[in-house]
Amino acid sequence: MSQKVSGVKGMNDILPGDVEVWQHVERTAREVFGRFGYGEVRTPIVEDTALFVRSVGETTDIVGKEMYTFEDKGGRSLSLRPEGTAPAARAYIEHSINNQEPITRWFYMGPMFRYERMKTGRYRQFHQIGAEGYGSKEPAHDVEMMDMVVQLLQKLGLTDVSLNINSLGDDTCRPAYQSRLVEHLRAHADELCADCKVRLEKNPLRVLDCKNERCQQIANAAPNITESLCEPCRAHFAEVQRKLDVLGIKYVVNPRIMRGLDYYTRTTFEFIAAHPALGTASTVGGGGRYDKLVKSLGGPDVPAVGFGLGLDRLCLLLKESGQQFAPPVELFIAAADEGSADVAFGLVSRMRREGLRVEFDTRGGSLKSQMKRADKTGARFTLVLGQNERDSGQAQLKPMAGGDAIPVRLDDLASAVREAIARPAAPPAS
RNA sequence: GCGGCCAUAGCUCAACUGGUUAGAGCGCAGGACUGUGACUCCUGAGGUUACCGGUUCGAUCCCGGUUGGCCGCCCCA
CATH class of the missing domain: 3.30.930.10 (Bira Bifunctional Protein; Domain 2)
Structure with missing residues (x-):
């Protein structure tokens, strides 16, 4: 490698x-x-x-x-x-x-x-x-x-x-203040830390910033800029x-x-x-x-x-702060069988065009693995599309957080999902 | 730029003062359950122990270097 x-x-x-x-x-x-x-x-x-x-x-x-x-x-x-x-x-x-x-x-x-x-x-x-x-x-x-x-x-x-x-x-x-400051610092030059000795020449204002204890004492005794x-x-x-x-x-x-x-x-x-x-x-x-x-x-x-x-x-x-910022997946569509894959894929595309955040497992695979995928994405709802749904034009919208599935018409899916999301979460089944 | 600490699986960490096939949890994948996820159980994949060199019969462990990360100083965002 x-x-x-x-x-x-x-x-x-x-x-x-x-x-x-x-x-x-x-x-x-x-x-x-x-x-x-x-x-x-x-x-x-x-x-x-x-x-x-x-x-x-x-x-x-x-x-x-x-x-x-x-x-x-x-x-x-x-x-x-x-x-x-x-x-x-x-x-x-x-x-x-x-x-x-x-x-x-x-x-x-x-x-x-x-x-x-x-x-x-x-x-x-x-x-x-x-x-x-x-x-x-x-x-x-x-x-x-x-x-x-x-x-x-x-x-x-x-x-x-x-x-x-x-x-x-x-x-x-500032120049006047700076010269007064330098004058004050020069008087204590021996006591300043090594860094501040350099600062004294290059950028005396920075001495006021020094964390060294002795430098701080000297700085505190220096003329205050806001008073100058x-x-x-x-x-x-x-x-x-x-x-x-x-x-x-x-x-x-x-x-x-x-x-x-x-x-x-x-x-x-x-x-x-x-x-x-x-x-x-x-x-x-x-x-x-x-x-x-x-x-x-x-x-x-x-x-x-x-x-x-x-x-x-x-x-x-x-x-x-632990806040979550990633917008949740709203709908996951799973194909129950090979023969429904294209119809499901078409539905996914249509729902995305309608503005929903929709996920779909492009690899296909067993329904079970698709459901696992749906869970992993954190989708709010999952819809399983198979022979029954294709024949009837009806499907179940399954709330992944739990609760009863909602019967929906495929023709009407986008608005049904939006409605379901807007509705307050159903109380968990006891 | 100066001083100190650290580096093992994707992540968080083990490995009894140098000993044989480097482990666990989480995560990932598959199954138990062939039209329904999570919980549970089983199984699997995944490592040149950061890299290079040295000491040694033997190195994840000791030494040197390199790279990367963390903490303090400095400075700033």
Whole structure:
């Protein structure tokens, strides 16, 4: 036998049985986002490497060491997208959307790629559902974004998720804050962990994120970013909170929500799930405002805000809830004898055309084996078709959960099945 | 990228400190029941013990490497 083939590390198949959960999340997201007026955008999975270097940031982990980058035959440096915001912004700019409408509401869903050490809820090909709002710098749009996530999570029944918000300031106040922070950290540089000594130079804000105990103490004593905002940023952040209150959305102000991407300004937020199934991968979604991103990519000076949700993680949580998402087979048709196979097959086709979910054992076989098959499929009803039924045009609709069979006319089968399904299940025979 | 744990049937796991034909439950298939599934009983298929090499009379077990998975750190979705 030949060597068995295998998939790429960190990239998973989603098989029937699991895929229904995914479809349910995707369907629900489309429905909820649609209500908010967001339209789906589909961008390529591959982009010019420079797009991510310029937007996500050269010093970030994502660009620094996690991108799948390769050269195509024309010598171009291309990368598998590690996130969805930059490609959306690129498309927004490329099609001059800002000249066509003042406000743009987009969402996307699809695979993203990061070369990382694998864990539960963390894969090299993972999937995000994200949304982008362009053209409004108002806090209302930040809050609309969060509301959209809240409504989606609610609709999915994922209630044990908390919203954490923060503000990173903007070009006016962040540099000033950053230098004050660096000043404070420098004073304690000897006590910082090895990683943080590097962060101090490369990305000092990240020190605030460090889990090391001593670093935390130093970070806690550091100037607080939310107290260092310039007046416009402070007002913006206050209004975000006020509008969250208006909508009755619960949140926590968490100065440690830094985000790992460079393009964020002002508002940042994360949705963090409490469920232990995710382990340390508890962030199911994150986002924020990036008012300078579009311009920095050569586009117009258009403010934007958005988020990304980890579809894989949402599905993990939903699977834990034990809900069933696969629609049941409504009718199974069995042929009692060879001679009835064609008539049965024809009936199956007709019922499917009528819109019923119908199964049939294409291999034929004994009636018994077909009945077993019917049981395995979880069919609500089974109909056995043989000589008697062909002669009389009458058949028995057998409820697989138990109870009396229902006499039906074959001419009338589809509506009879629909009626039987709508009827509350008969009490089990005692 | 760093540290630790693990890998036996489709799935969940056994195999008495290295010993002869590697077992069970579930699942799958067939039968008991030739026009009726599930429950019960019987039977069957399914393994290069992840892969490669080493030690040994002999390796699922010990050692090294590879690949894959899990946990913590880091980071994030």
